[in-house]
Amino acid sequence: MSTVRGARERARIEVTAAIKDEARRMLAAEGAAKLSLRAVARELGMVSSALYRYFPSRDELLTALIVDAYDSVGAAAEQADARAHAGGAAPRERWTAVCEAVRAWALDHPHEYALIYGSPVPGYSAPADTIAPASRVGNTLIGIVRAAHAGRGLALPPLPAALRPEAVRMTADFAEGLPPEVTAALVAAWAQLVGLISFELFGQFNRVVEDRAAFFAHAADQLAHAVGLPAV
Amino acid sequence: MSTVRGARERARIEVTAAIKDEARRMLAAEGAAKLSLRAVARELGMVSSALYRYFPSRDELLTALIVDAYDSVGAAAEQADARAHAGGAAPRERWTAVCEAVRAWALDHPHEYALIYGSPVPGYSAPADTIAPASRVGNTLIGIVRAAHAGRGLALPPLPAALRPEAVRMTADFAEGLPPEVTAALVAAWAQLVGLISFELFGQFNRVVEDRAAFFAHAADQLAHAVGLPAV
């Protein structure tokens, strides 16, 4: 597998990593719009054309950063859940812990957040290798709700007939075992959570919400309620 | 006021409008990233430097388009509400009508939507002249909830102590007369609504939600419930 073939391979993965690191630095500093291949190359002491041996285009570099960002926020969410779980937290507390972790990650990495949850940059690109990392946070939330359901069951109002087949399909696809109402509520809650964070991060709460932490905490708790997690 | 001073003034506002129109066309066709001053000038048969007499920079042009986009979606929301209101709809129906109108506008104007609710393009810019147009949709939703409150009153669970002062302040600032719990729920619901639309538009629902219309309809209805609007 990862047998170190030779100096050449080693150098290649090293340079690739250096490029990504530098690019991530620039992304964090200035945002995706200001990230330029030439600047990255300049900073690394190479010429811009040499960089194309490692990434076929600027968009490919961005895609690599996108995957990393998904993994980063996914890891943050999973760790927060694991910590809460280990501390014997109830499902509702685990839920809010994950929500807070995602928000904290977003505030810490605003440009990376914008890259993955803001407007898609190049027309739009969702290569196959992004879909697994992209679902880590969602899967974490599913895990929490599933645990709660296994614990004492979740009761939500019944779905409208028009949505029922879709909710059943979604459940079969990625939330096996959950009541369809819960699956639908969960997916909506996940989108809504990102909406809350985006509004805060993208300036939509300017002159509207001042105490963002308190506001978010309450909204996240209400979201937990909306997916049927019992209050502690 | 708008007394036509002379041929010069007239020409100026005409050219300004032509520039914005062409820019909007390009925005709709290719997205904000591909909108270039030079291309606009080329299409209009002028040289790029001449364009700087009308807009001091590319960002200023984009800001003008942002304001227009806010006005466009705001008008769509207001019209949908007016239609529902005229048809004798209950508050909850007015609410979902506005939600559907915003979603429909977004699907019709994806790049303009991305411009206003996606990641802010230049670092970030929220000039003073954008804040009024930006609040039209929000104000429409406030109006609906206010009417419902005046009608029979809205009852929501009490706020956590940590959020109460903030909710009271928000109420005094832009939602006079509403119970603070409702104000807080309303602001959250607005952000969450945009989160739902963004997920759909930005591809986050790919391989997750298929029947987006049914899904959204249910989510919007649940949002109405979350702000305390009684079911019809």
Add this chain to the structure above:
DNA sequence: TCCAAAACAAGAGCACTGCTCTCTGGATGG
């Protein structure tokens, strides 16, 4: 009516971008 001032358009140019091509020197592996 005439003329200075202001507004406008055009062109050249700067510094930057992504990306392609060709060429060279050195490591790789048969």
Add this chain to the structure above:
DNA sequence: CCATCCAGAGAGCAGTGCTCTTGTTTTGGA
């Protein structure tokens, strides 16, 4: 040992936002 491959260099193309200078036209006051 030597042919092969490949990383890097350099030049160059087409495009970008923006500035500065140079003519030209319109305007409003004396």
